[in-house]
Amino acid sequence: AQSVSQHNHHVILSEAASLELGCNYSYGGTVNLFWYVQYPGQHLQLLLKYFSGDPLVKGIKGFEAEFIKSKFSFNLRKPSVQWSDTAEYFCAVNTGGFKTIFGAGTRLFVKA
Amino acid sequence: DTAVSQTPKYLVTQMGNDKSIKCEQNLGHDTMYWYKQDSKKFLKIMFSYNNKELIINETVPNRFSPKSPDKAHLNLHINSLELGDSAVYFCASSQVKSSGGDTQYFGPGTRLTVL
Numbered sequence: 273a274q275s276v277s278q279h280n281h282h283v284i285l286s287e288a289a290s291l292e293l294g295c296n297y298s299y300g301g302t303v304n305l306f307w308y309v310q311y312p313g314q315h316l317q318l319l320l321k322y323f324s325g326d327p328l329v330k331g332i333k334g335f336e337a338e339f340i341k342s343k344f345s346f347n348l349r350k351p352s353v354q355w356s357d358t359a360e361y362f363c364a365v366n367t368g369g370f371k372t373i374f375g376a377g378t379r380l381f382v383k384a
Numbered sequence: 385d386t387a388v389s390q391t392p393k394y395l396v397t398q399m400g401n402d403k404s405i406k407c408e409q410n411l412g413h414d415t416m417y418w419y420k421q422d423s424k425k426f427l428k429i430m431f432s433y434n435n436k437e438l439i440i441n442e443t444v445p446n447r448f449s450p451k452s453p454d455k456a457h458l459n460l461h462i463n464s465l466e467l468g469d470s471a472v473y474f475c476a477s478s479q480v481k482s483s484g485g486d487t488q489y490f491g492p493g494t495r496l497t498v499l
Contacts (some may be wrong), residue, residue: 304484310425315490323483339409360425366485370415370439372478374427 274299276365278375285353286383293348293378295363304366305346307337310377311359319361322346333357355384387411390475397465398499404461405494407475415439416458417476418447418450427474433458462483465489465498472496 279294305320314357322330327339337348346363363375388409397403408414409416417440424499432440447463458475475491 302484304486306487308488315492316427316476316488317490318487320443323486334460362427364488368484370434370480370485371429372485372488377425377427379425 276375278281280378284381291350297365306364308362358382388491394498402463409477413477415480419474421497470498
């Protein structure tokens with residue numbers, strides 16, 4: 273069965289630290305990849321997505337992610353986090369149909 | 385201008401009651417979803433409708449019944465509520481293309497508390 277793994281469940285960083293959140297999926301075919309963010313008390317919203325082309329995609333608020341096909345990975349990065357980045361981050365994978373599978377989420381807390 | 389709206393935002397009810405949550409999207413998408421997010425923030429798909437047809441029906445108890453009167457609306461009715469149904473329920477919509485599912489737009493969520 274297809275699955276999405278997010279390795280870090282909780283991450284605590286100080287402001288200005290660099291961030292990398294891991295995401296791996298299990299599916300051998302073509303995928304559409306997403307990172308969503310859920311700020312405290314809010315709904316999920318899209319950070320960035322990858323469908324095809326340049327495997328390094330840039331999203332909102334300085335986030336970027338790199339698709340490495342050979343590693344089945346789509347890690348999220350940000351060079352310098354801010355207190356306002358405190359949120360839950362979800363990796364999601366669509367394998368071509370109606371169903372998008374979400375990872376368990378990574379809770380990021382940024383200390384001011 | 386809200387893209388995906390849900391009502392109510394909060395729902396507190398007793399065990400055994402029946403309740404409904406409504407969802408509407410004005411994005412012109414043809415696919416809508418219901419997700420359940422538990423206390424650990426795990427997001428699990430429950431149902432998906434495409435052009436008013438049920439496409440995805442995960443292992444959800446029969447007490448949960450979705451209804452899509454048209455492609456802009458997807459409602460969720462829950463019978464005989466149980467304590468374990470307490471969660472945040474998110475509605476979402478997207479456009480599914482030949483290349484697969486695109487960005488999902490989520491509603492604000494309905495926090496259901498069963499006492």
